[in-house]
Amino acid sequence: MVDRATGRRVLILGGGAGGLELASQLAGKDGVAVTLIDREMTHLWKPRLHEFAAGTVSSTLAEISFYMLARMRGFHFEQGEVRAIDRAGRRVELGPMRDAEGRELAPARVLSYDLLVVALGGTTPDFGVEGVAENAVRLDGPEDAEDFRTRFAGAMIRARASGMPAEIVIVGSGATGTELAAHLRNSETGFLARGAREAPGKLLGITVLEAAPVVMPGIDDALREKLVERLKQLDIKTVTDAKIAAIEPNAVRSESGERWPADVAVWAAGLVGHPLLQRLADFEIDDKGRIKVDRTLRSTVDERITVMGDAASVTPKGSEKPLPPTAQAAAQQADYLAETIPVLLKGQPVEPFEFKNRGRLVQLGRAGTVGRIGSGYGDDFLIHGQFATAAYNALQRHHQWKVLGRLRGTVAIFADMLSPAKGPALKLHG
Numbered sequence: 001m002v003d004r005a006t007g008r009r010v011l012i013l014g015g016g017a018g019g020l021e022l023a024s025q026l027a028g029k030d031g032v033a034v035t036l037i038d039r040e041m042t043h044l045w046k047p048r049l050h051e052f053a054a055g056t057v058s059s060t061l062a063e064i065s066f067y068m069l070a071r072m073r074g075f076h077f078e079q080g081e082v083r084a085i086d087r088a089g090r091r092v093e094l095g096p097m098r099d100a101e102g103r104e105l106a107p108a109r110v111l112s113y114d115l116l117v118v119a120l121g122g123t124t125p126d127f128g129v130e131g132v133a134e135n136a137v138r139l140d141g142p143e144d145a146e147d148f149r150t151r152f153a154g155a156m157i158r159a160r161a162s163g164m165p166a167e168i169v170i171v172g173s174g175a176t177g178t179e180l181a182a183h184l185r186n187s188e189t190g191f192l193a194r195g196a197r198e199a200p201g202k203l204l205g206i207t208v209l210e211a212a213p214v215v216m217p218g219i220d221d222a223l224r225e226k227l228v229e230r231l232k233q234l235d236i237k238t239v240t241d242a243k244i245a246a247i248e249p250n251a252v253r254s255e256s257g258e259r260w261p262a263d264v265a266v267w268a269a270g271l272v273g274h275p276l277l278q279r280l281a282d283f284e285i286d287d288k289g290r291i292k293v294d295r296t297l298r299s300t301v302d303e304r305i306t307v308m309g310d311a312a313s314v315t316p317k318g319s320e321k322p323l324p325p326t327a328q329a330a331a332q333q334a335d336y337l338a339e340t341i342p343v344l345l346k347g348q349p350v351e352p353f354e355f356k357n358r359g360r361l362v363q364l365g366r367a368g369t370v371g372r373i374g375s376g377y378g379d380d381f382l383i384h385g386q387f388a389t390a391a392y393n394a395l396q397r398h399h400q401w402k403v404l405g406r407l408r409g410t411v412a413i414f415a416d417m418l419s420p421a422k423g424p425a426l427k428l429h430g
């Protein structure tokens, strides 16, 4: 784990979309000794969470053991909850591992580094709205997807018995909310009685609420038109200008007093940096709770600490705003850091990170995929149909190749295609 000969120990905190790709590519390079830390034992690629939640894909098909990956790719894996960074001592503190009853299973640990990468991801903020924590599901991790799936199945079983449709209300019309809605429409068919004709809405009502005056603010009008058309095809109701005041046990209530009955409410209203980032060390934090970095992704307070993915607030050259949190950005940062970290460790300068926007695609279950793709240089175009679906799949193929290597990655991709879930649902939305 520790490269004593050269003292080039790289610690990566977080084995998500960005951190795991980096660990896999960096391990073994130029004698760099890589340790990856995650509190989970297995890696689950977050952009597919809504599919696990909807039950259209089983997470067991897609989870990969960090321990196995570490052996396969040549890095060390240390399972544990990151608690604090001691910048002066160049050490990271991990809390003890405990079971559900709080009994200690493994002690707290301290790990030293020469260069640290923070890749701890983000979380869905509740903006202080009442009842979110108690009554809504957020899709931040595998346990949330599992929680939603159980509640959804219960609501559908009740609907089948009573003949009254289950009501799912999703707050937030971003890609997570709209894609989850579309996948739920697929899942509905699994609950229909044998021989029953498919009729959307028979067992399931789906409503997507958006606080802004338009659905999916941030996309252009032409793309939005296509998106709204597809949501209508799927009989998914969208309501705009819906500023939510509270999530009640069985309803969602707006500031203007409107109420939408909800068997299950989903809170998918944006993403901010993990609250832990503010407590880890004395980093500069932006207004979305992310750690500020320079154009080489190094933290503004410590050049031995690099930050990537949803945890990083990076404003690339030519842009006025920090990059939005996407797996697309995390993957490009992993590629960049796999090249630049060995150079930095030799004390040499590196070129700044450049982001190439490959597009924005939204996968809407059986209503297909719509989006915009481009070369990364601004000449993007609107697409839909088979081509869009193929482009949507490309990001996960990239992830599988980077993490598993070309050969194993290709085998995994074929296995994925043959699975009942039919291929990845991987996309590039920004």
Ligand SMILES: Cc1cc2nc3c(=O)[nH]c(=O)nc-3n(C[C@H](O)[C@H](O)[C@H](O)COP(=O)(O)OP(=O)(O)OC[C@H]3O[C@@H](n4cnc5c(N)ncnc54)[C@H](O)[C@@H]3O)c2cc1C
Binding pocket: 013, 014, 015, 016, 017, 018, 019, 037, 038, 039, 040, 045, 046, 047, 048, 049, 050, 080, 081, 082, 083, 119, 120, 121, 122, 139, 140, 175, 176, 274, 276, 308, 309, 310, 311, 325, 326, 327, 328, 329, 330, 426, 427, 428, 429, 430
């Ligand atoms: C439902 C959904 C759909 C999405 N779809 C897309 C898409 O189509 N395209 C796209 O580009 N992006 C998509 N995204 C966004 C994308 O998933 C994120 O931008 C991406 O995962 C960020 O990668 P990351 O490595 O920064 O963090 P993450 O992938 O979130 O990984 C963070 C890791 O840190 C670990 N961790 C957290 N805290 C601790 C701790 N204290 N100690 C130890 N380990 C810890 C976690 O276990 C996790 O493994 C989607 C997100 C969601 C929720």
